[in-house]
Amino acid sequence: MSIVNLSQILSFAAEKGASDIHFQVGAPPLLRHYGELYPLKHPPLTEEDTLLIGRTLAKFEDNEKFKREVKDYDGSFALADVARFRVNVFRQNGRYAAVLRLLPFKARSFEELNLPKVLEKIASLKRGLILVTGPTGNGKSTTLAAIINYINQKRRAHIITIEDPIEYLFEKNLSVISQREIGPDSESFATALRAAMRQDPDIIMVGELRDHLTIDTCMKAAETGHLVMTSIHTPDIMRTLNRILGYFPPEEQLSVRQRLSENLLAVISQQLLPKMDKTGMIPACEIMLVNKTIEMCLKNPEKTDTIMKHIAKNRDVGMQTFDQHLIELVKTRKISMDDAMIAAEQAEQLERDMTLEP
Template sequence: MDSKIFVQILEIAFNKKVSDVHFEVDNPPFFRGKGQIIRSKLPNLTSADTEFIATTIMEHNNRRWEQEQKEFDTSFSLPTGARFRVSIFRQRGHFGIIMRVIPANIGSFDELRLPGVLGEIVKAPNGLILVTGPTGNGKSTTLASMLRHINENFSYNCITIEDPIEFLFSSQKSCIIQREVGIDTDSFASALKASLRMDPDIIMVGEMRDTETIESCLMAAETGHLVLSTLHTQGAVSTINRIVGHFPPDAQEIVRHRLADILVATISIRLIKNKTGEFILPALEIMRSTTTIQSCIREGRLDEIEGHMENGRSQYQMQTLDQHLIQLHEQDQITMEEAKRLSHSTDLERKLMFTS
């Protein structure tokens, strides 16, 4: 492996619009396209090959791999402008590298097939908006699209704290400052504290990873800022449980009350194949904080939230995941098999018959 071949592989990945490139010892490079892992016809990689790739990426970021390091997250870019989010790790004593392709353009809601209600949600003057879902299901892309909407329509000072920086923004109506953990700041929590002295209107935190970062996000939302962030959770109820569960038992009731006061919305996203298998579509659960849902959060009646989302579809444009899956199926965009695979319930077909 040399620099020329490495760059060629990345250019192919970027131009073919695959989502990820995998480099692992004793295997050829793998690509993920349309949700599927594709084994390339290139030669198997050696330990020297993956070490070369890891070293090239680290040097690109003016970093060295420390002997005690086990993993490292960063970004990588080509002179052509192609950008990648990178995870470098050790496996069986060798380097492994997975590179996520960052699209050249930040998609609009329409281009990404996201509902227009997201534009209404980001109009909130302050509070906490969370985008959730499993790894690789479009959380960062959705968050970037929401920030694009803000940038095009509102005059705010927006500060992003990311690890690493993914989408690059140019200030339009809004002023956007992007800070990268490990390069521009030491941690999410320290950057959040510093951001409160930077005249922010909106703070975007790439991920709420630990209790300190969660607490800092809650405080920023409580002090009159709009905070956007992500969590690796499946839906609104698991998101609330995850946040509350980060705190000691004797503090959890207070945290529920705080969360009820500041939570604007949760947007939980999963990606699903369309009927032909040619495209990937987003399936979303959307919960907006109504007075009723605030009461459910304060009093710990989380099992009632899904029912309120179902009932609030027409008035508040909320929806459960099942409601959106049924809608996509009725529009002949997805198969019932795909819908059932993604649904959390066991009676999706019965629900579909009931709505028909």
Template sequence: MELTELLAFAVKNGASDIHLTAGLPPMIRIDGDIKRVKVDALDEAFVREMVTDVMTEEQKAEFEEHWECDFAFEIPNLSRFRVNAYNQKRGVGAAFRTVPTKILTLEDLGAPQVLRTMADNVRGLVVVTGPTGSGKSTTMAGMINYVNETQHGHILTIEDPVEFVHESKNCLINHREVGLHTHGFAKALKSALREDPDIILVGEMRDEETISLAL
């Protein structure tokens, strides 16, 4: 089974995550539960080939040097995927998270009015938290989409990797990806202050410096 075929199967069956790991069949998460795909176990060389085939040369170099790598890619007319490739006892592994190419609006999400109120604020800090798979990225994308449709400003996103890709509607939107367009969250935040932003979306707060700069 080729990677594109496997990912298409997973999306068709409503999977949120797809796991490839050497020595085991592919596994997908549906409604919170991990389920095995009924195919043969994957050997290490095949998993490595599938994962590195969708990496850029820079990502391949990072993976070889650091033994793990975060990146995203898109299969047209199917979905976008956020990927973490890593090494484990049996060899290479990778976790693919499906990211819909269609950005859901706050109305689609059934979001409370308070999210629109927060998005309308001219100043302030909004922190979106929750466990893995709880909808943090989808919620932030919905809020950014709302601002993009109702305001006129500059929205700057700093992510690792870029998940939802927004088209500039009423707003100018620039996406910056750590490792491709900047060396780190903190460095990008420092530069952001000179880029005339109205809204800055930071994908993750990983260290004290980034948190301090955000505050």
């Protein structure tokens, strides 16, 4: 495979609207399209092919230096006038492989992404902590970018993003946006976060919560009057709360609950499902907005399990469970009943509720 051939494959993937591209020895390149992997009409890749692909994506000129220094590589790659890609190069069975995620040049709007209207309300909040959660590859970064894009159109603010790597590039509008990448610009999320506090920010976006220190620093930033947004790899609201608490030792968890109750503004948990018309994917969202009742539930371990009941009862202010949103998506013919049943938290209850919903 030549560099020209690699460029052609990346261009083709962008043209077809693929979300991911896989390169591995012994198989043709694979494109993920609407959740499914499809092989390209291409000969199986050789060890030399994936070495060249990995070296090119990691921006090394020398094969031997690349092989000595790179076993895992995270970064970004741009194909001029075509697309940007989030890149992971890795070794498996002693040979190189790579997975690329396509990144649109521009962040999209809530409407373009089919996100609930309440996200406009969430994006208008001024101080506190907003969490966007979901499994890998389910649009968390895209939703965070849409929130920043909305703020950029509505407010004069200094927005600092801390990412690994930088995914979306934001155009100047009303806000000033400083984008920092782990590696080239700072050594870690926690270090960059502490530095951001001295850079006169209004809004800080942290690409991902990965450890106790980053979570603690995010909460400190929210406590000092900033709007902090970040993502975490958890499938729903309750497991998000449990994950955050689990990062802290038992003797600190009551104080962490207090801090969450005072600073957490909203949690948006999402998963992508195939559209009914097969033209793409659409998010199903579970949304919690912290009010006085949920504050009390966050503080009190004995009441935390009732949070989902409060969410289900407060649809009028924009809260919703996954299953409530699935019912709405089925009734508006955006997803199929079969896909809703597969994704449902409580499939039998969802089927019963479908007959009761107006």
